[in-house]
Amino acid sequence: MMHKYLIGNWKMNKTLQEAMDCIQYLLPQLEAIKDAIHSINLNLVIAPSFVHLWPIKELIQHHTLIQLAAQNCHHEIQGAFTGEVSAAMLASVDVKYVIIGHSERRIYQKETNDLLASKVKKVLAAGMSPILCCGENIEQRNTGEHKTAIYHQLKGGLVDLTLQEVQKLLVAYEPVWAIGTGQVASLEVITEMHDFIREILLEQYGMIGEKIPILYGGSCNAKNIAAILNGSNVNGGLIGGASLQVNHFMEMINNIT
Template sequence: MRKKIVAGNWKMNLTLAQGEQLINDILQAGLKLGEGQEVVIATPFPYLMKAKSLVKNYPGFYVAAQNCYTEKSGAFTGEVSAEMLQSVGVDYVILGHSERREYFQEGNDMLAKKIDQVLANGLKPIFCCGEPLLVREAGTQNTYVAAQLEDSLFHLTAEQLKQVVIAYEPIWAIGTGLTASAAQAQDMHAFIRSQIASKYGREAALHLTILYGGSAKPGNAEELFACPDVDGGLIGGASLVAKDFVAIVEKLA
């Protein structure tokens, strides 16, 4: 049975007071999570400890960081290590988000190092992959995503892979108001699963959680989550509005 996850990525938004209110509003909404269902809240670094303290008594709720550095420690002013995140109770770390790739030039080799740091510290990576619009228009999205998977994940052992969650982000559908159709999402999720199967075997692929990360909203979440290979969502803008985020979580099958 695969985990079903809705993760809210706040990005660089909200003050501490606003974030605390948002989490409390979500927790007080009376969500009933089923077996194997999780809610993950990815806050900016300064809010992680507060977020963890708020959700710690709520089964099925977890906290994620939005990034970490490639090294364990050292003279890297302004960076945050996976070991630091582990020490404050973080559960997941988002890696390779399209914004990190675009604005901070994070490449596949760098992300492989970050994956290793996260796993070495007992945390779970949410590894983002996906194609830009030009690649989608050229029809080469499968080749593009396959390279991301191979370069950043395929050095892992089968046991390590069990700790990884993949989030497919059609970059052309992030912050643009565009959304991949349910058929487009399902096709790519099935392709990703096939790539995992070819490397690690069918059982590993069947147990891998793959999230959709392209402008999911309350209005389209049910259709997306009904796809057989879509196991939830990595939610951006809608995660900043409690009622919208709760409505999306309620669409988990």
């Protein structure tokens, strides 16, 4: 049975104390339902701010139910890049996953497919798993160019990967028009796009493409998460705002276990 993923992307939220309180509240509740979590092969991941990675790593290091992700990394190995964080730095604090190409970074930091392809390679070289995000904006959706946009994002962001590297890859589909808006893509749209992404991965990597997890991100919440994860080729959720409230995040976990 393929693993399922629930990844909480905290974005630029929470002070250190708030982050610590959240994890300390979450851990005993996860331990109480660990058998249910294991029974569905659910991987739980938190992506906090860079400055919170080490303190949270210290909290969770003796727990197997939750892992760390970073929200980004730099596309170079090291160097004079003030304010940036390398893949090797992240790996050194036990980060397991790195989110690459989130729509907010594509929009605000103008990240290109070529740049993201370099980041994917750096993450893999450091022994972590990249979560490459893709998604269309409302204009592309309305003009029927949504599949073309996704195709180019995946083809451009996944370049020169070995079959061994591909096995560490995750993809997240996040329609830009549904992120933080409360507007959730219909189950029909989610199924259509996840099936399309699976076709691209199969085309590019053969049967290995069948095993690459595809996550959905876009205004997921406790009420809709179970239905979304039951969809064709939906292997998990990349959760934004709904992961910030620990009770709500825990409710999401309970609703899928």
